[in-house]
Amino acid sequence: xxxxxxxxxxxxxxxxxxxxxxxxxxxxxxxxxxxxxxxxxxxxxxxxxxxxxxxxxxxxxxxxxxxxxxxxxxxxxxxxxxxxxxxxxxxxxxxxxxxxxxxxxxxxxxxxxxxxxxxxxxxxxxxxxxxxxxxxxxxxxxxxxxxxxxxxxxxxxxxxxxxxxxxxxxxxxxxxxxxxxxxxxxxxxxxxxxxxxxxxxxxxxxxxxxxxxxxxxxxxxxxxxxxxxxxxxxxxxxxxxxxxxxxxxxxxxxxxxxxxxxxxxx
Amino acid sequence: xxxxxxxxxxxxxxxxxxxxxxxxxxxxxxxxxxxxxxxxxxxxxxxxxxxxxxxxxxxxxxxxxxxxxxxxxxxxxxxxxxxxxxxxxxxxxxxxxxxxxxxxxxxxxxxxxxxxxxxxxxxxxxxxxxxxxxxxxxxxxxxxxxxxxxxxxxxxxxxxxxxxxxxxxxxxxxxxxxxxxxxxxxxxxxxxxxxxxxxxxxxxxxxxxxxxxxxxxxxxxxxx
Numbered sequence: 001x002x003x004x005x006x007x008x009x010x011x012x013x014x015x016x017x018x019x020x021x022x023x024x025x026x027x028x029x030x031x032x033x034x035x036x037x038x039x040x041x042x043x044x045x046x047x048x049x050x051x052x053x054x055x056x057x058x059x060x061x062x063x064x065x066x067x068x069x070x071x072x073x074x075x076x077x078x079x080x081x082x083x084x085x086x087x088x089x090x091x092x093x094x095x096x097x098x099x100x101x102x103x104x105x106x107x108x109x110x111x112x113x114x115x116x117x118x119x120x121x122x123x124x125x126x127x128x129x130x131x132x133x134x135x136x137x138x139x140x141x142x143x144x145x146x147x148x149x150x151x152x153x154x155x156x157x158x159x160x161x162x163x164x165x166x167x168x169x170x171x172x173x174x175x176x177x178x179x180x181x182x183x184x185x186x187x188x189x190x191x192x193x194x195x196x197x198x199x200x201x202x203x204x205x206x207x208x209x210x211x212x213x214x215x216x217x218x219x220x221x222x223x224x225x226x227x228x229x230x231x232x233x234x235x236x237x238x239x240x241x242x243x244x245x246x247x248x249x250x251x252x253x254x255x256x257x258x259x260x261x262x263x264x265x266x
Numbered sequence: 267x268x269x270x271x272x273x274x275x276x277x278x279x280x281x282x283x284x285x286x287x288x289x290x291x292x293x294x295x296x297x298x299x300x301x302x303x304x305x306x307x308x309x310x311x312x313x314x315x316x317x318x319x320x321x322x323x324x325x326x327x328x329x330x331x332x333x334x335x336x337x338x339x340x341x342x343x344x345x346x347x348x349x350x351x352x353x354x355x356x357x358x359x360x361x362x363x364x365x366x367x368x369x370x371x372x373x374x375x376x377x378x379x380x381x382x383x384x385x386x387x388x389x390x391x392x393x394x395x396x397x398x399x400x401x402x403x404x405x406x407x408x409x410x411x412x413x414x415x416x417x418x419x420x421x422x423x424x425x426x427x428x429x430x431x432x433x434x435x436x437x438x439x440x441x442x443x444x445x446x447x448x449x450x451x452x453x454x455x456x457x458x459x460x461x462x463x464x465x466x467x468x469x470x471x472x473x474x475x476x477x478x479x480x481x482x483x484x485x486x487x488x489x490x
Contacts, residue, residue, distance in 0.1 A: 008461045011447040015440045015465050019472070022439035026432045029410050033422050040419075 053234050060231040061175050065125060068182065072121050080114045120145055130174055131167040135204075136197060138174050143195060146181055152190045152210075160199030163261050169239045173206070173259060176235050176243070179228070180208050180255055188212025190252060203241075203260050211252040217245050273460070275467035277317050279474045280310040286478060294488040299481065301352035302430065305345050306477075312341025335390045339381040342391060346398050347374050349434075353405050356427050359412065366405050373401055392448035399442040406435035426487070429480030437473025440466060 087107040094100040123129050124145065130138055136158050143154050165173065177195075184193055190212035198205040220229050229245075236243035241259030271278075284306050287295065296303065316337040350370030357363035377394045385391045409431045413422060422428040444466045 007447075007451040011443065011451070011462050012465050014443045014447065015462070015469065018439045018443045019436060019469055022436045025410065026435060029413050030422065033413055033418065036418075037421060 050238075054238060057172075057231055057235045057238060060228065061235075064175070064179055064228070068178075069121070069125065072117075076117055077114065077121070080110055080117065084110045084114065124178075130171055134162060135165055135170050135173065136162055138170070139177065139195065139197065142174075142178055142181065146185060149185065151185060153192050155192070155194045157194070157196045158199075159196065162197075162199055163204070165204070165259075166262060169259065172235050172239055173204075173257065176232055176257060177206060177208065179232065184208075184210050184212065184253070187215065188253060199261070201261075203258050206255075206257040208255045208257075209252065214247040214249045214252050217247050272464045272467050274317055275471055276313040276463075277310060279467075279471055280306045280313070283474055283478050283481070284310060287481060290481070290485050292485050292488055295481070295484055298484060298488065299352075299426075301348045301355065302477070302481075305348035305352065308341060308345035308348055312337055312345070316341070333388060336387045338395070339377075339387050339391050342394055342398060343374050343377045346370070346377065346401075349402060350374065352430075356430075357405075357409075359408075362408055366401075366408070370401065373397060390448065392445045395445040396442060396449065399438045399445055402434055402438045403442060406431045406438070410435065424483060424487075426480040426484035429476050429483060433473040433476030433480065435473075436476065437470055440469040 084107055087103050087110065090103045091100055091107075094103055120141075124142065133141075140156065143156050147154055181193075181195075184190060188210050190210035193210045194207070196207040196209075198207070217229075232245075233243050236257055236259070239259045241257060243258075244256045245253070246255075247253040284303065287303060287306075316334045319334040319337065347370075350367060350373075353370070354363055354367040357366060377391070377398070380394050381387055381391060385393055409427070412418075413428070444462055447462070
């Protein structure tokens with residue numbers, strides 16, 4: 001059997017080496033490109049999920065805003081208008097001038113209140129107005145509105161140095177808290193509500209606590225009409241943050257919202 | 267003794283690929299890949315001619331009395347020009363398309379010039395083969411690096427051009443070693459030639475198998 005010369009052996013080893021090397025390069029290109037495609041597909045899916053959640057949340061917010069307007073119109077504006085109408089009717093049957101003057105004065109006061117309430121409702125619904133003020137001012141405004149109902153006491157505290165939030169985040173956070181407070185008004189029957197804003201270096205934490213009757217959080221999530229609660233979680237996620245809810249009949253409800261602050265969110 | 271199936275692989279491998287092309291009977295393929303088929307045809311014709319000639323004159327394939335080197339002097343420019351045009355058509359980047367085409371044309375004329383004035387017709391033109399291999403590798407590397415760096419949306423495993431480039435890249439990276447080694451071990455060319463060619467032919471089988479995969483990809487795409 002013929003043996004290979006050293007030269008031939010060297011060349012054969014070199015051929016095999018180059019063959020292996022070129023094959024590895026081709027395999028690397030295939031693996032790299034496939035990974036790139038997978039990465040793109042995952043990113044596109046995440047983007048799609050994000051947009052779907054965003055649209056869902058926007059629709060949910062719009063629905064809640066409509067409900068809020070309806071409630072305000074019925075409970076407040078409607079009631080005041082009825083009162084004004086009754087007063088005006090009283091004018092025609094008032095026995096003397098003194099009584100008519102008194103009814104007229106009361107009516108003017110009611111109209112004044114009505115105008116103020118309509119203005120406040122307009123401010124609370126107007127997105128541009130919400131973004132033209134700070135998040136603390138927006139909270140103060142909403143709390144004042146609720147306090148006027150005189151259903152319970154609200155403590156409002158701000159800790160740390162306030163940092164301006166991007167407009168979209170400010171609106172989302174405000175709407176979340178607005179909904180939480182409205183839920184307290186409607187369902188919790190508390191005597192004391194505490195709203196606390198805590199600005200730290202990296203994040204803003206909002207604590208909303210009440211001493212009301214509480215509710216079963218997990219059961220509420222499972223309900224068909226409990227999508228509102230799920231949406232609160234989703235909206236917090238949209239801001240890159242989170243929402244924690246703890247509730248029982250003894251200690252009431254405690255809610256914490258955490259969102260990253262602008263310089264660190266990227 | 268190298269098995270004949272391997273020793274003559276450089277003849278039958280391109281022939282088998284061409285037979286597959288004929289069996290596929292897809293006219294669109296001829297239009298799409300005409301230059302590639304021309305390259306395969308050149309490989310088959312000139313390799314068969316070069317393989318057959320020594321047997322015709324002598325019992326020994328690499329007999330000193332038989333000189334088949336002039337066939338390689340004809341075969342190289344023909345096969346090379348077919349590939350140059352193939353790459354020109356398939357290259358997406360306008361700059362590289364022009365640059366490689368002009369460089370390819372220049373090399374084509376150099377190979378002809380070299381056959382008369384550098385490595386004459388009576389010697390094996392390994393310098394020209396080395397340069398041609400380096401050129402083809404450069405084009406392939408350019409294509410592969412584009413896949414890594416440029417945002418390509420499609421799956422390359424379904425791309426015929428990728429398979430052609432992968433096949434040519436693997437085949438010519440080993441060819442480069444073979445032809446370059448001839449410049450070092452020139453005095454032992456005849457002695458080592460048979461064994462080295464056989465190993466090289468195995469690499470050719472791998473490379474051309476990938477090219478066949480590319481042809482089948484192109485066939486399935488043009489049939490849609």
